[in-house]
Amino acid sequence: MLKPSINDLIKSSFRSILKNKGRTILTSLGIIIGVASVILLTSIGNGLQIYISQQFESLGANTVFLSPGKIFNDKGGFDSGTSNRFISTSFNLTDLSNLKRSVKNTTIVPVSISMVKIKSSKTTKTDVTVIGSSYQYATVSNYLPSSGNGRYFTKEEEDKKADVIVLGYGLANDLFPSGNALGKKIIVQSKNMKIIGILDKKGGSFGGPDVDQYAFTPIGNVFSFTGNQKINQMVIKTQAKEQVPQVKDEITKIMLKKYDKDAFTVFDSSQLLSSINSIIGILTIGLSGIAAISLIVGGIGIMNIMLVTVSERTKEIGLRKAIGAYPRAILIQFLIEAIILSSFGGAIGIAIGWLGSLGINNFFPAKVTLSSIMIAFSVSTLVGIVFGVVPARKASKLSPIEALRYE
Amino acid sequence: MTKSLSKNKVILELKNVVKTYISGNSQFNALDGVSLKIMEGEFVSITGPSGSGKSTLMHIIGLLDSPTSGEVLLENKDISQLKENQLAQIRNVTLGFVFQQFNLLARTSSLENVLLPLLYSDVPKKERNQKGLEMLTKVALEAKAANTPAQLSGGQQQRVAIARALVNNPKIILADEPTGNLDSKSGKEIIELFHYLNKKEERTIVLVTHDIELAKQANRIIIIKDGKISKE
Numbered sequence: 001m002l003k004p005s006i007n008d009l010i011k012s013s014f015r016s017i018l019k020n021k022g023r024t025i026l027t028s029l030g031i032i033i034g035v036a037s038v039i040l041l042t043s044i045g046n047g048l049q050i051y052i053s054q055q056f057e058s059l060g061a062n063t064v065f066l067s068p069g070k071i072f073n074d075k076g077g078f079d080s081g082t083s084n085r086f087i088s089t090s091f092n093l094t095d096l097s098n099l100k101r102s103v104k105n106t107t108i109v110p111v112s113i114s115m116v117k118i119k120s121s122k123t124t125k126t127d128v129t130v131i132g133s134s135y136q137y138a139t140v141s142n143y144l145p146s147s148g149n150g151r152y153f154t155k156e157e158e159d160k161k162a163d164v165i166v167l168g169y170g171l172a173n174d175l176f177p178s179g180n181a182l183g184k185k186i187i188v189q190s191k192n193m194k195i196i197g198i199l200d201k202k203g204g205s206f207g208g209p210d211v212d213q214y215a216f217t218p219i220g221n222v223f224s225f226t227g228n229q230k231i232n233q234m235v236i237k238t239q240a241k242e243q244v245p246q247v248k249d250e251i252t253k254i255m256l257k258k259y260d261k262d263a264f265t266v267f268d269s270s271q272l273l274s275s276i277n278s279i280i281g282i283l284t285i286g287l288s289g290i291a292a293i294s295l296i297v298g299g300i301g302i303m304n305i306m307l308v309t310v311s312e313r314t315k316e317i318g319l320r321k322a323i324g325a326y327p328r329a330i331l332i333q334f335l336i337e338a339i340i341l342s343s344f345g346g347a348i349g350i351a352i353g354w355l356g357s358l359g360i361n362n363f364f365p366a367k368v369t370l371s372s373i374m375i376a377f378s379v380s381t382l383v384g385i386v387f388g389v390v391p392a393r394k395a396s397k398l399s400p401i402e403a404l405r406y407e
Numbered sequence: 408m409t410k411s412l413s414k415n416k417v418i419l420e421l422k423n424v425v426k427t428y429i430s431g432n433s434q435f436n437a438l439d440g441v442s443l444k445i446m447e448g449e450f451v452s453i454t455g456p457s458g459s460g461k462s463t464l465m466h467i468i469g470l471l472d473s474p475t476s477g478e479v480l481l482e483n484k485d486i487s488q489l490k491e492n493q494l495a496q497i498r499n500v501t502l503g504f505v506f507q508q509f510n511l512l513a514r515t516s517s518l519e520n521v522l523l524p525l526l527y528s529d530v531p532k533k534e535r536n537q538k539g540l541e542m543l544t545k546v547a548l549e550a551k552a553a554n555t556p557a558q559l560s561g562g563q564q565q566r567v568a569i570a571r572a573l574v575n576n577p578k579i580i581l582a583d584e585p586t587g588n589l590d591s592k593s594g595k596e597i598i599e600l601f602h603y604l605n606k607k608e609e610r611t612i613v614l615v616t617h618d619i620e621l622a623k624q625a626n627r628i629i630i631i632k633d634g635k636i637s638k639e
Contacts, residue, residue, distance in 0.1 A: 003526070003527050003528065004526040004527060008526055012526070015515075019514050315510060316510075316512060318510075319523075320527075321471075321495065321498075322469070322471060322498060323498065323499060323523060323524040323527070323571070324495050324498050324500070324527040324528065324575075325495060325526075326491065326492040326495035326527070328492075329527060399472075400471045401466050401472055404471075404506065404510065
């Protein structure tokens with residue numbers, strides 16, 4: 001049986017640590033900062049992944065995209081851009097009708113994008129992104145005005161290039177700060193257009209394109225803004241998720257007749273999602289790794305203080321040995337003190353990291369995972385063991401005579 | 408139990424013990440062939456001028472150090488070849504140490520100081536507090552059980568240290584200049600306590616001091632000089 005029991009050792013370690021509260025906190029500071037930053041960074045990475053997954057889920061799992069250029073590399077990540085992505089930047093109406101004819105049981109929506117100037121009775125906005133598409137875009141992208149906020153444009157309006165426009169929530173507010181944008185007339189480039197719908201607020205897309213600032217109109221209108229009939233993207237909605245691989249194959253086959261294989265990409269949302277997630281995952285691991293360096297620095301801090309403690313308590317160690325403590329009892333005692341210091345730091349760090357991520361979550365997606373807490377806690381405990389061994393061994397090897405004589 | 412019987416039993420015996428310290432090229436024999444017997448229930452003092460080797464002798468008797476050559480027999484068992492863990496256990500159970508510096512743990516109550524050796528013993532937890540209080544009562548400090556060393560006088564601190572030495576019911580008490588840091592009145596009280604422990608509890612007491620007058624308090628005096636016993 002181990003003498004003294006682990007219980008007794010933990011109790012006495014706690015006591016000696018509590019005798020020096022200020023020093024305990026300062027010693028643990030390195031670990032606290034390290035663990036808090038690791039928790040914070042992983043929670044941000046994790047929150048980001050969840051957020052993006054949700055965004056993709058709203059697109060639906062049965063959506064296939066056709067984009068110009070080579071988007072993915074062979075490993076599933078995004079292509080670095082060495083291919084001719086920027087040479088062939090668009091498709092045309094022939095491609096659209098080819099696809100519509102050959103790929104059955106799908107809804108194919110062409111998307112054309114232009115930057116325009118919009119003038120309302122109140123203000124003028126430049127460089128507004130206007131999305132030209134077919135009338136089905138709203139249902140395919142699951143992005144509709146809710147009741148009371150108007151409607152999306154119809155097939156008839158699309159066919160006759162009606163002067164109607166649907167505004168994103170933010171854009172509508174910017175153009176008409178006092179509200180009531182619905183039904184108003186605005187001038188897009190030089191064209192008079194009627195606002196027939198205002199979309200629901202979609203929420204910030206942190207630095208990326210903000211769909212709340214977009215305007216939506218029949219694709220023919222965008223063709224006249226840009227002066228050509230280029231289609232930037234096609235969104236293909238299949239009837240069921242199971243159809244996705246087959247539809248992708250069919251589209252690829254048709255496109256290959258006319259284009260080089262690097263000139264376009266057919267992909268679905270899960271592919272895009274896994275690529276984005278792998279990037280975020282690598283970023284999170286990388287950043288957390290950098291933060292983890294501070295854990296090592298914190299561990300060295302603990303080792304320093306433990307070495308000081310061993311010197312300070314040389315007499316105590318000598319006394320304990322004289323009255324019957326065997327070397328291992330001393331070793332374990334000091335090791336436990338180091339572990340308590342580091343796991344105390346770990347616990348505080350986790351609490352701070354958690355609170356911090358709750359705070360950040362108000363304006364940036366962040367979510368603490370149980371696994372990151374467990375990893376952070378075990379790493380900080382491990383740091384205590386690794387950096388506690390040297391001082392503890394030093395203590396256990398002290399000769400009782402030398403130690404008792406120490407002044 | 409008859410006193411005469413126990414007095415005839417050898418509790419500790421040193422046979423031709425040599426302790427050599429080597430520093431650089433020079434050798435120095437701190438103990439140069441010391442042989443002695445200590446009987447159970449004896450009150451012995453070891454004295455000599457500083458540098459005589461009495462500290463080294465005390466360390467070897469206290470199993471804190473092992474001899475370069477020679478035998479150390481504790482209750483007829485040779486302990487000079489034992490491993491560190493075994494020595495620690497004997498120190499815990501058979502020996503009680505009293506030091507000049509008291510060596511109490513600071514900011515720790517008297518009771519907890521007394522209980523310290525039990526941490527390394529087989530005494531069940533439930534009995535520990537009771538035992539500790541008993542020992543404090545023996546040194547008349549039961550009222551100061553919760554006080555820390557800083558709140559006690561020197562004499563009181565040394566009595567706590569004696570209570571700590573007694574808590575595992577050791578056969579031998581080893582005291583190294585126990586009155587060296589005390590005023591004469593407190594010193595006298597400590598010596599009286601040793602007499603009491605020797606007579607009433609039949610504990611073997613080994614008192615190491617440079618002070619001849621103090622040494623004379625014991626039943627037998629061993630004088631050591633230049634690493635050899637010069638007179639008994």
